Amino acid sequence: MADQLDDYVNAAARALELPLDDAWRPAVRANLEVALRLAKLVDDFPLPDDAASAAIYSA
Incomplete structure (x- = not known):
């Protein structure tokens, strides 16, 4: 995986x-x-299949 990370950084x-x-x-x-x-x-x-997504919060 080391070479793959180096390749990814270069790319x-x-x-x-x-x-x-x-x-x-x-x-x-x-x-x-x-x-x-x-x-x-x-x-x-x-996560269970019936997990609901979180509401959107804003400040």
Whole structure:
């Protein structure tokens, strides 16, 4: 998965035309790894089929 994350970071930077200094790549990758772990927690959380969506709140 390590190579896939590096490939994704490179592809995203190219697609966004975002210059990415090599010194920042480890930090970008680390943040992506954290975001993916958090997303997996949300995705893996079991919800019953009849769960209702939350109301929309505004301040």
